[in-house]
Amino acid sequence: MDLGLFMQPLHDPKRSITDMLDEDRQAAILADRLGYAEVWVGEHYSSSIEPIVNPLQFFASLIDATRNIKFATGVLALPQHHPANIAGDVAQLDHLCKGRLIMGIGPGGLASDFELFEIGDKNRAEMLVDSLEIIHKIWASDAPYNIKGKYWHIKIEDTVMPKLGFGPMAKPFQKPYPEVAISAMTPNSGSARQAGMQGWGFVSANFIQACWAKSHWEQYVIGCEKAGRAPDRNKWRVARSILVTDTDAEAEAYLASEGNSHAWYYDFVLDDMRTYNILPVLKHDPSMADEEVTLKYCMDTMIISGSPKSVLDQLVALVDYLGGPFGTLLQGFKEWDDPAFQQKSMRLLAQDVMPKLNDYCRSKIAAE
Numbered sequence: 341m342d343l344g345l346f347m348q349p350l351h352d353p354k355r356s357i358t359d360m361l362d363e364d365r366q367a368a369i370l371a372d373r374l375g376y377a378e379v380w381v382g383e384h385y386s387s388s389i390e391p392i393v394n395p396l397q398f399f400a401s402l403i404d405a406t407r408n409i410k411f412a413t414g415v416l417a418l419p420q421h422h423p424a425n426i427a428g429d430v431a432q433l434d435h436l437c438k439g440r441l442i443m444g445i446g447p448g449g450l451a452s453d454f455e456l457f458e459i460g461d462k463n464r465a466e467m468l469v470d471s472l473e474i475i476h477k478i479w480a481s482d483a484p485y486n487i488k489g490k491y492w493h494i495k496i497e498d499t500v501m502p503k504l505g506f507g508p509m510a511k512p513f514q515k516p517y518p519e520v521a522i523s524a525m526t527p528n529s530g531s532a533r534q535a536g537m538q539g540w541g542f543v544s545a546n547f548i549q550a551c552w553a554k555s556h557w558e559q560y561v562i563g564c565e566k567a568g569r570a571p572d573r574n575k576w577r578v579a580r581s582i583l584v585t586d587t588d589a590e591a592e593a594y595l596a597s598e599g600n601s602h603a604w605y606y607d608f609v610l611d612d613m614r615t616y617n618i619l620p621v622l623k624h625d626p627s628m629a630d631e632e633v634t635l636k637y638c639m640d641t642m643i644i645s646g647s648p649k650s651v652l653d654q655l656v657a658l659v660d661y662l663g664g665p666f667g668t669l670l671q672g673f674k675e676w677d678d679p680a681f682q683q684k685s686m687r688l689l690a691q692d693v694m695p696k697l698n699d700y701c702r703s704k705i706a707a708e
Contacts, residue, residue, distance in 0.1 A: 341659075341701050343694050344378035345371045345686075346414065346546055346579040346670035350605055353388035360391050363676055365402060370683060372406035374690040378577075378668060380414030380444065380543070386452040389608065396433050403437045410440045414543065415523050417448035419467035420457045423474040423492050424509070431479065431510035434518055443518040444543070445472060446531075451616070465530070467491050472520065479517050483507035521577070524556045525621060532556035536563020536571065546579035546672035547609045548621045549641065553578055554662055578662065579670035581605075582655075583645040584688035585681075591645040594681070601674040601682070606638040648692040655697050664708075665701035669694075 345367065351360040368379045381398055384390040392398050399411035411433075416426060434441045447464035454460035459467070470489040477487045478494060484507065487494040500507035512518055521541035524532040525548055532555075535542035542560060544553035557576060564571040581602065585591040594600055610633065613619045620626055622633050624641060644654045659665055671689060676682045 341665050341694075341698055342377035342668040343375070343690060344380065344412075344577065344668045344670040345376050345673055346380045346543070347673040348382050348390055348414070349392065349673050349675070350389055350608060351391060351675055352604065357391050361398070363679075364392065364398070364673075365405070367673060367676070367686075368402050368409065369405050370686060372409035374686055376409055376671075376686075376690065378410045378412050378442065378670070380412040380579075380670065382414045383417055383420075384450050384453065385420070386456050387450060390450075396429050399441075400433060400436060403440075408440075410442055411437060412442035412521070413444040415444040415446035417450075417453065418445050418471040419448055419459050419462060419464040420453060421471070423471045423489075424478070424494055426471070427475045427478045428510055430475075430518065431512045434512040434514055435510075437513075439514045439518075441512075441514070441518045442521055442541075444521045444523065446523050449525075465534075469534075476517060478509055479511050483509070485509070521575075524559075525552075526618070527552045527620060527626075528555045528559055530559070533559040533563040535575070536560040536565075536569065537567045538563075539567070539569060541575040541577065541667070543577040543579060543670065546581050546670065547606070547642065549624045550580075550658060550661060551624055552621055557662065557666075573665065574667040576666040577668040577670050578658075578666055579672050580658070581643045581672040581674070582651060582685075582689055583643060583674075584648055584651050584685045584693060585645070586647065586684075586688075588646040588650050591647070591650075595639060595643065595645060599677070601677040602639060602643055603635065604677075605672075605674050606642070607635055610635060610638055648688055651689070652693050652696050655693065656700050659697070659701060659704070664704060669697075 349364050371379050381392055381395040383395050385393055395413045430443055447468045470491050474487055474489045474492055474494055484497040484500045485494050486497055496507050519541055521543060522531050522535050523543050525545045532542050544556045561571045583591055595602055613622055619630055619633055622638055644651055
């Protein structure tokens with residue numbers, strides 16, 4: 341099972357964007373040095389809290405600063421873009437990073453971006469599929485192009501000039517194209533089911549209860565069955581909030597401290613879910629009253645924390661609960677309110693916890 345970093349990222353808007361981006365770059369560089377396999381970064385055009393506008397541009401700044409880590413867009417909101425722009429931009433970055441790119445896609449999740457791009461009343465799930473199909477057709481063909489979708493039409497016919505090199509669009513470094521993955525958040529997610537039908541990877545978000553992550557696998561299997569495809573657990577990435585400290589007491593003291601980054605994160609998530617009436621993703625039991633979903637409840641039930649031994653025990657329990665090993669465990673990034681403390685957590689997870697977790701996963705697979 342691989343280890344990755346799911347960043348989003350979320351930041352206190354009181355900080356400067358310059359500082360935020362520098363911290364995000366340093367987190368990705370550290371993850372690469374520690375052997376993390378992937379780093380996921382989102383796209384938000386109109387947010388002071390999630391400030392990365394273009395994850396492809398962000399990743400380009402990391403190519404020469406890293407060696408092995410894969411760059412995963414978490415996600416490219418395809419309805420917000422013309423497919424030709426995405427096809428060209430993704431192909432270019434894939435060449436620049438020599439194939440270290442995972443194409444995470446989604447319908448978008450930020451209301452202010454929907455208003456900005458005038459897609460709030462559109463069928464974004466349908467637009468997502470239409471866009472990806474067009475992108476893949478661009479990469480699978482040569483000029484001239486005449487690709488008609490429901491929402492976009494790609495046409496270069498009259499101006500194709502082979503002698504001058506006019507007309508051809510770039511194809512990716514990876515053949516036939518980078519891995520596609522989609523994010524899943526809601527209980528019994530249709531996105532996870534769609535991933536199974538399409539053969540995509542999928543990511544279960546870290547700000548949901550583990551029971552809903554489990555439901556994502558169940559929906560993915562349903563999608564695979566409909567498509568006549570064997571389910572592949574390696575395509576499943578599960579993100580969780582994980583804090584590793586030298587002792588259990590150290591973790592408890594930090595999580596109880598005023599304004600710590602995990603508390604700030606879940607306070608934001610709680611407010612966001614309440615605002616948009618999607619609080620059920622935070623409940624382990626749908627019958628819970630909304631008033632029971634407090635900040636303490638979220639932190640108690642959605643943060644894996646403690647000494648390396650305690651975290652290992654909790655992750656083993658998670659693997660067992662989810663039905664066995666999956667492809668990648670994604671550690672949810674939290675703002676570095678204490679850089680040395682947060683960096684130590686990453687090191688302990690990579691060096692002290694994951695080797696033992698993988699020993700357990702291998703023994704579990706061998707026993708089946």
